[in-house]
Amino acid sequence: IYSESMYPRYHFGWSELYALTDGxxxxxxxxxxxxxxLERDSAEARNLAAERRQTRDAMRLALTPFIQPALAAKPQKVAAEDLEKFQALGYIGVAVQPTDTxxxxxxxxxxxxxVFKTYRQAIQLAHDGRSPTTRRWSTSGSAWPRCCSGRIAATRRCSSCGASFR
Known part of the structure; x- marks a missing residue:
């Protein structure tokens, strides 16, 4: 079974994830x-990548043909004018612009x-009409992903929060 997640890449600028599961x-x-x-550790608590290098390398090789088409399908940059129109319609979530990194x-x-959990909490606060205040989030010790300042600040519920999310 092949699976992938581009969400971390396109929404936060983090690495995408690819997976291959056999029996x-x-x-x-x-x-x-x-x-x-999975037979001995269904909770996926013990990473065997360093110990079972031969299995890891074989699965990595088997995964390669699936990844190339996925890499080709990346989101396009949104023009500033279009972005403003989307925000006027209530769309505040925007993917991080694609890079060739x-x-x-x-x-x-x-x-x-x-960082992701803190981000989700801030989104929930904004959704509930409560302000994700600068002091609360700047003391969390987490570096905010690039996308967060625009999403939270776009709610217009906290005029000073943008700086704390960078």
Whole structure:
């Protein structure tokens, strides 16, 4: 089974993820590869990528033909004028503009779970009509992804929050 997630790349500027699952193993291609033995570890708690290099390399090779078409289908840059029109219609979420940066040099999404959770909390606060205040988020210790300042500030519920999300 092949699976992919472009969400981290197009919404946060982090690495995309690709995965291949056979009857026993799941391989996840990321900046830090992951390999799990699903028969012995269905919760995927123990990464075997370093220990089972031969299995990891074989699955990586088997995954390669699926990745090339996925890389070709990247979102196009949205013109500033179109972006304003979308925002006027209520669309505040915009993908991070595509780059040609190599996957390996982008942040690994699993290392950004805390940032993602904080981001979702801020979105929920804005949705609920509460202001994600500067003090609350700037002390979280997390570096905000590039997309967040525009999304939260676009709610017009917090005039000072944009600077704290950079």
């Amino acid at each position: 026993r193993f799941r391989y996840i291609q990321a900046p830090q590869d992951e390999l799990y033995d 190599a996957t390996q040099s982008l942040p690994d999404p699993k290392d950004k779970i805390g």
